[in-house]
Amino acid sequence: xxxxxxxxxxxxxxxxxxxxxxxxxxxxxxxxxxxxxxxxxxxxxxxxxxxxxxxxxxxxxxxxxxxxxxxxxxxxxxxxxxxxxxxxxxxxxxxxxxxxxxxxxxxxxxxxxxxxxxxxxxxxxxxxxxxxxxxxxxxxxxxxxxxxxx
Numbered sequence: 188x189x190x191x192x193x194x195x196x197x198x199x200x201x202x203x204x205x206x207x208x209x210x211x212x213x214x215x216x217x218x219x220x221x222x223x224x225x226x227x228x229x230x231x232x233x234x235x236x237x238x239x240x241x242x243x244x245x246x247x248x249x250x251x252x253x254x255x256x257x258x259x260x261x262x263x264x265x266x267x268x269x270x271x272x273x274x275x276x277x278x279x280x281x282x283x284x285x286x287x288x289x290x291x292x293x294x295x296x297x298x299x300x301x302x303x304x305x306x307x308x309x310x311x312x313x314x315x316x317x318x319x320x321x322x323x324x325x326x327x328x329x330x331x332x333x334x335x336x337x
Contacts, residue, residue, distance in 0.1 A: 189243060193261050196236045196243075196271065197310035203232035204303030211296055222291040229303040230282050236310065237275045244268040262316035271313040278306040 207225055211218040218225065248263055282302055289295065 189246060190248060190263065192239055193243065193263050193314070196240050197261075197307045197314065199232040199236045199307075200229065200303045200310070201307035203229050204300045204307065207296065207303070208300050211300065218296055219293060222295045223286075225296050226282065226286050226299050229299045230279070230286070232303065233275065233279050233282065233306055236306075237272065237279060240268060240272050240275060240310075244272055260316060261311075261314040263314060267313050271310050274309050274313065275306060278302065278309070 207218070207229065243263065244265070247265065248268075282299070285298070285302070289298070
């Protein structure tokens with residue numbers, strides 16, 4: 188049941204950012220004035236992705252394959268969930284610091300659209316299977332040899 192919700196992890200930030208981008212293209216002046224609601228909407232989508240990722244990580248789901256839009260496959264295993272959780276947390280911190288410190292200027296909404304799309308793409312990369320494992324498995328296995336346990 189929870190495994191069927193895996194597509195929401197990269198999907199929520201991508202869908203939220205795409206929705207905001209369409210609204211920005213349609214209503215440019217209005218959307219540029221709504222900086223706080225836009226940023227909170229993208230942050231909320233990332234928080235929900237992080238919660239789903241955390242639940243799947245705590246349930247110890249490993250080595251499962253989910254079809255995503257018929258062409259893509261999401262490979263869910265413990266290292267992928269761990270890296271997705273940590274990278275998503277970094278994106279969440281970047282977004283929260285951006286809300287607190289950035290001035291609301293003309294490119295602010297576009298900045299949050301790009302951050303949301305980028306976080307969704309990073310999630311997709313972490314669940315991509317062999318590409319992810321070729322890049323991160325040597326790092327995770329060396330951390331395991333040191334004694335750092337997951």
